[in-house]
Amino acid sequence: MQELQLLIQQLKEKGVKVTPQRQAILSSFLGPENKHLSAEDIHLAIAKTYPTISLDTVYRNLGMLRDIGILRELNLGERRVHYELTSNIHHHHLICTQCGDAQEIHYCPLKFLDQDKVNKFKILSHSFEIFGLCEKCTKKGGLL
Amino acid sequence: MQELQLLIQQLKEKGVKVTPQRQAILSSFLGPENKHLSAEDIHLAIAKTYPTISLDTVYRNLGMLRDIGILRELNLGERRVHYELTSNIHHHHLICTQCGDAQEIHYCPLKFLDQDKVNKFKILSHSFEIFGLCEKCTKKGGLL
DNA sequence: CTAAGTGCAAAACTTTTGCAGGCGA
DNA sequence: TCGCCTGCAAAAGTTTTGCACTTAG
Numbered sequence: 598m599q600e601l602q603l604l605i606q607q608l609k610e611k612g613v614k615v616t617p618q619r620q621a622i623l624s625s626f627l628g629p630e631n632k633h634l635s636a637e638d639i640h641l642a643i644a645k646t647y648p649t650i651s652l653d654t655v656y657r658n659l660g661m662l663r664d665i666g667i668l669r670e671l672n673l674g675e676r677r678v679h680y681e682l683t684s685n686i687h688h689h690h691l692i693c694t695q696c697g698d699a700q701e702i703h704y705c706p707l708k709f710l711d712q713d714k715v716n717k718f719k720i721l722s723h724s725f726e727i728f729g730l731c732e733k734c735t736k737k738g739g740l741l
Numbered sequence: 742m743q744e745l746q747l748l749i750q751q752l753k754e755k756g757v758k759v760t761p762q763r764q765a766i767l768s769s770f771l772g773p774e775n776k777h778l779s780a781e782d783i784h785l786a787i788a789k790t791y792p793t794i795s796l797d798t799v800y801r802n803l804g805m806l807r808d809i810g811i812l813r814e815l816n817l818g819e820r821r822v823h824y825e826l827t828s829n830i831h832h833h834h835l836i837c838t839q840c841g842d843a844q845e846i847h848y849c850p851l852k853f854l855d856q857d858k859v860n861k862f863k864i865l866s867h868s869f870e871i872f873g874l875c876e877k878c879t880k881k882g883g884l885l
Numbered sequence: 886c887t888a889a890g891t892g893c894a895a896a897a898c899t900t901t902t903g904c905a906g907g908c909g910a
Numbered sequence: 911t912c913g914c915c916t917g918c919a920a921a922a923g924t925t926t927t928g929c930a931c932t933t934a935g
Contacts, residue, residue, distance in 0.1 A: 718837075731862055
């Protein structure tokens with residue numbers, strides 16, 4: 598797990614303590630696929646290996662990790678906020694409103710945005726999410 | 742206010758009853774600028790002319806108006822959901838994370854999106870919001 | 886050792902829901 | 911009249927906060 602070591606390194610650089618809870622939270626984002634997790638998702642995912650962690654701690658740390666730039670906040674159209682690693686290459690999502698699945702799409706709208714449309718606004722971040730039906734759900738009959 | 746009559750007409754066409762509460766809610770969206778209102782915003786805005794309306798009714802009707810296509814739901818990065826009239830021309834927003842102001846931007850990312858990036862996904866809707874500092878807040882010193 | 890971090894409990898906030906009575910068509 | 915709507919009250923669900931204890935550095 599050298600990917601985890603890299604993230605831990607970032608914590609140290611920021612002067613943030615490396616606690617087992619934080620390691621567990623960060624670990625839950627690692628793996629072959631890029632993950633978009635809510636606080637609850639993480640709490641459940643960790644529960645197996647770290648049953649004593651409290652949901653409060655997950656919330657507090659997600660906020661902190663977002664603030665120091667390790668995580669990015671996502672609005673996937675649900676009530677809950679989701680997070681993903683900022684170290685993943687930049688992308689957006691195709692979100693199925695039926696099954697909730699979120700595929701990544703490697704197209705960024707800022708690329709085609711004329712500066713004069715933005716004028717004096719100083720862009721810091723952006724969100725772009727596409728909602729609809731994934732192939733699987735379209736086949737299943739659409740509206741259901 | 743013939744704009745209001747038009748919206749009321751839509752309610753009738755959908756077989757939805759036209760109540761004073763609904764008229765008040767719809768009215769709050771009218772005016773020279775396009776408005777992005779939360780349930781609470783509307784409740785307050787209406788309070789002057791319609792002090793007895795309950796917040797529950799506002800919530801219920803916003804959901805209903807969204808479902809029948811009169812309103813569109815917006816995620817402006819806040820905890821609260823906002824709504825705007827779908828009859829306004831299509832646009833996105835430049836949202837100031839400091840003062841909360843949302844300017845409209847007439848650029849849509851779907852325009853430049855290759856179909857093959859989307860593949861078999863059936864697009865139904867999308868969200869695109871840019872976050873940063875508006876001119877005013879940039880001048881005030883940025884971070885504060 | 887000590888400031889930062891954690892868990893617990895309780896609160897805050899937005900949104901939803903059950904129910905009884907009210908009102909538009 | 912009849913069924914949709916509304917208001918009230920209470921609940922649900924997510925996120926935040928105060929406080930005392932614990933722990934990483």
